[in-house]
Amino acid sequence: MLQLAPAAPACGHTTCTDTAVVHWTRLPTAGELANVPADQQADAVVLVYACGTHAIGLEAAALVHHSTCSGPNAAALPACDCTPVQPPQPAALDLTTLASGWQIAN
Numbered sequence: 001m002l003q004l005a006p007a008a009p010a011c012g013h014t015t016c017t018d019t020a021v022v023h024w025t026r027l028p029t030a031g032e033l034a035n036v037p038a039d040q041q042a043d044a045v046v047l048v049y050a051c052g053t054h055a056i057g058l059e060a061a062a063l064v065h066h067s068t069c070s071g072p073n074a075a076a077l078p079a080c081d082c083t084p085v086q087p088p089q090p091a092a093l094d095l096t097t098l099a100s101g102w103q104i105a106n
């Protein structure tokens with residue numbers, strides 16, 4: 001039986017056609033944000049793909065890049081041309097500790 005797998009995403013560098021092996025996130029552009037439901041716009045991000053050659057540094061990849069970031073951009077590697085920011089931290093849970101020691105979310 002022939003099984004067809006979905007194509008792996010390609011590297012986002014403008015002149016590269018290699019298969020991506022890493023990804024990071026950036027904020028959506030205004031045009032991309034227009035396609036996101038209103039209640040999800042606040043934490044919407046876009047995945048950016050790169051091959052091993054065009055991957056940005058691991059520390060930069062852990063951050064959220066600006067919508068105008070040109071990465072992966074060979075001229076700027078291993079960095080990029082924006083100042084990425086920390087991803088939003090999940091809100092702390094409001095917990096109650098039961099007599100048995102369990103903690104449950106309120």
Ligand SMILES: [Zn+2]
Pocket residue numbers: 011012013016017018050051052053054
């Ligand atoms: Zn590439």
Ligand SMILES: [Zn+2]
Pocket residue numbers: 065066069070071080081082083084
């Ligand atoms: Zn960037």
